[in-house]
Amino acid sequence: MNCPICHEPLIHEGRTFKCKNSHNFDQARQGYVNLSRKQKASGDNALMVKARTAFLEAGPYDFLRQAILETLRKLHPDTYLDLGCGQGYYTHVFSQAAKEAYGIDLSVPAIAHAAGQDKKTQYVVGSIYDLPFADKSIDAATSIFTPIPAQEAARVLKDNGYLITVTPGTMHHYELKEQLYAQVRFNPPLEPIQGFELVDHQEISQVVHVDDVMTLLEMTPYFYKTPKAGIEKIQSLKNGLDVTFDFVLSLWRKIDES
């Protein structure tokens, strides 16, 4: 890892990470380090982390996690980075496929939760758009339902390094959207990522019975655009909802500029 202030390498000494210019970053009790330059809290708050954790542990995304793990294993990465790792639901499993693993997210409560569960991965509070890693230092990275920081991902990946992305498939959350909108718009097809070539992609889907539909809605990007009537409708679903989970799992190779 690199210092977020001067970009010199960070040396891990005891419970502190420090660079040669004496910038110090203390490791938290759970083991993570905060390298964010923002002092204000951002990302998921503690309540959201708790709700999401309970939701994820019920298993609706387990089949997706298994498919990503199989893709990652074939790459045999020495160094692995999870971009926007949240509470580490994917990271703690994927870290087993690498010698060295990192997870980065802006949310302190999410990172604290992740670090408390997983001692193998070094968790970092920081921005995916300003990664505290050296150029060409990572073999494989994942970006799962997060915005894709193409330029930063290309910078930190080694030549011919790999990026795995998960984006919503056309039918993703169809039944949930049907509850909210008079006319459901399908998700757009896969878009290219600058600096990367698409090596492989697969669409995987499963219909899952969701008990806590409200938490599912809160985890989606459309939650903030949902009118009050839509929220009330979701809250009134006492028996849950069968929802299609449809993902596009893509493997990208960094284009070597040399």
Ligand SMILES: [Zn+2]
């Ligand atoms: Zn420094």
